[in-house]
Amino acid sequence: DAKTTQPPSMDCAEGRAANLPCNHSTISGNEYVYWYRQIHSQGPQYIIHGLKNNETNEMASLIITEDRKSSTLILPHATLRDTAVYYCIVTRTGANSKLTFGKGITLSVRP
Amino acid sequence: ETGVTQSPTHLIKTRGQQVTLRCSSQSGHNTVSWYQQALGQGPQFIFQYYREEENGRGNFPPRFSGLQFPNYSSELNVNALELDDSALYLCASSDTGTSAGELFFGEGSRLTVL
Numbered sequence: 001d002a003k004t005t006q007p008p009s010m011d012c013a014e015g016r017a018a019n020l021p022c023n024h025s026t027i028s029g030n031e032y033v034y035w036y037r038q039i040h041s042q043g044p045q046y047i048i049h050g051l052k053n054n055e056t057n058e059m060a061s062l063i064i065t066e067d068r069k070s071s072t073l074i075l076p077h078a079t080l081r082d083t084a085v086y087y088c089i090v091t092r093t094g095a096n097s098k099l100t101f102g103k104g105i106t107l108s109v110r111p
Numbered sequence: 112e113t114g115v116t117q118s119p120t121h122l123i124k125t126r127g128q129q130v131t132l133r134c135s136s137q138s139g140h141n142t143v144s145w146y147q148q149a150l151g152q153g154p155q156f157i158f159q160y161y162r163e164e165e166n167g168r169g170n171f172p173p174r175f176s177g178l179q180f181p182n183y184s185s186e187l188n189v190n191a192l193e194l195d196d197s198a199l200y201l202c203a204s205s206d207t208g209t210s211a212g213e214l215f216f217g218e219g220s221r222l223t224v225l
Contacts, residue, residue, distance in 0.1 A: 034213075043115075043201050043216030044154065087153060098144065098167055099214065101153030 004088045004102055011108040018075040020105055022088030025069040030092055033064060034099070035073045037084040044087065044101075047073065078109045114138060115217035117202050123223045124192050132187040132220045134202030142166075143185040144214060145177060146201040154201055160185060189222075197224045 005023040012018040024033065034049040048055055048062045050071075055062045061074040075082055087104040114137035124130050136143050142161045146154035156169035160179035174190040183204070189196055199221050203214035 043218050046213050049213065098156040098159060098169065103153055
């Protein structure tokens, strides 16, 4: 699986959009970009994934650049409950896929 | 609430002992994966089970072993515990009929080895 690079931390004000960047310059054509988050003392939670098109669900939007070498997770209206570690993961889908987590980016939402 | 439950939530063992951690997968999920998360690190893949067979293993020694039962519940066994085994152990389930990268994690079992 391709490696990902994320800044270690960022913060944003409550109610504003949080834009979390991720670089994955060695991504292969059959690899997807997944985002998970982990709130303190809980297990990771799936957020969203995509291949090459932008994706949106009730939690977030995922913007993938045309060359697929980077992506941005957007939380449109961050709340204090969104304070967590966010992991960007690149992986193939398949029955034996395993997730390779890095250290993620710690998002702190301030009041 | 993912429907994945793990037990025990916390436990303390001493070096050299053996431990068994348990996981009940989300209903309808036939694949279970186990991860180890040391303090301040991201989760690390231990192994995955599909239809009661090991189906992929990370860089962990043989003293880490597992089982998956016909009802898709699972166990993680660790023998000859070492201090570095202290970590949060996470179980994740998925359905191979859907995108396999979408895992549903439990809350974890926190193991402390003294």
